[in-house]
Amino acid sequence: MKMIRKLSVAAVLLASAQVATAASIPNMGFETGSLAPWSGSGTVVNNPAMAHEGDWYGQLVGDQSLFQTVSLVAGQSYDFMWRFIAGDYMPFNDASFVITDAGYNLLANVATVGDYGDSGWQYYSWVPQINYNGPLVFGVSNILDSGVNSTLLLDATVPLPGAALLFGSALLGAGMLRRRKLAAKKLEMIAV
CATH class of the missing domain: 2.60.120.260 (Galactose-binding domain-like)
Structure with a gap:
């Protein structure tokens, strides 16, 4: 949950920086x-x-x-x-x-x-x-x-708002991180 919050804050900050340079x-x-x-x-x-x-x-x-x-x-x-x-x-x-x-x-x-x-x-x-x-x-x-x-x-x-693009990227990253953790957990279970 903390990871998703951090990614959301990063997405908002990057989006506001992107809008400033349009x-x-x-x-x-x-x-x-x-x-x-x-x-x-x-x-x-x-x-x-x-x-x-x-x-x-x-x-x-x-x-x-x-x-x-x-x-x-x-x-x-x-x-x-x-x-x-x-x-x-x-x-x-x-x-x-x-x-x-x-x-x-x-x-x-x-x-x-x-x-x-x-x-x-x-x-x-x-x-x-x-x-x-x-x-x-x-x-x-x-x-x-x-x-x-x-x-x-x-x-x-x-323009598609930068926040929407970055938020989608953050969700994708969070999903990939979760899949990695699940895959690592499966490997641990197999090794035992």
Whole structure:
């Protein structure tokens, strides 16, 4: 019992330390109902049924982009959720992308989700190697035509609280410790 108490206290302390180091991108969840501080040609949509988190999300359709200047700290993790909905078919390989401090990163295109496919909500995370003060850009591009548009949705992540992860790990550790003790007891009984 003392062991479980100690593990619980350790889990709470580690979780609070983890929360203190969390990094975020300003208005990544678009829950303000506006684009600020984002610029570009995207829109903010209020549709809780389609949003990953909350009621609002950012939407880019056709040849649109959203960007803002961000200050990223080296070693910190930054993340977001994205969903690509292909409104086109091959060979019209519409694409969605993000440009971070590390350069251009393809999120999805028609080739990866299929004709008129949907990626569903996907998690994206990156850790800058150096401090970065510059643009963060999201975009979707029509490739070879402009008759049919694909869509990129953007939203904030829903982090699983660190305490829940650590508490689960503590319970797993306590269970493994108990199994070890039972196995040692069985060995003692066999030896006698």
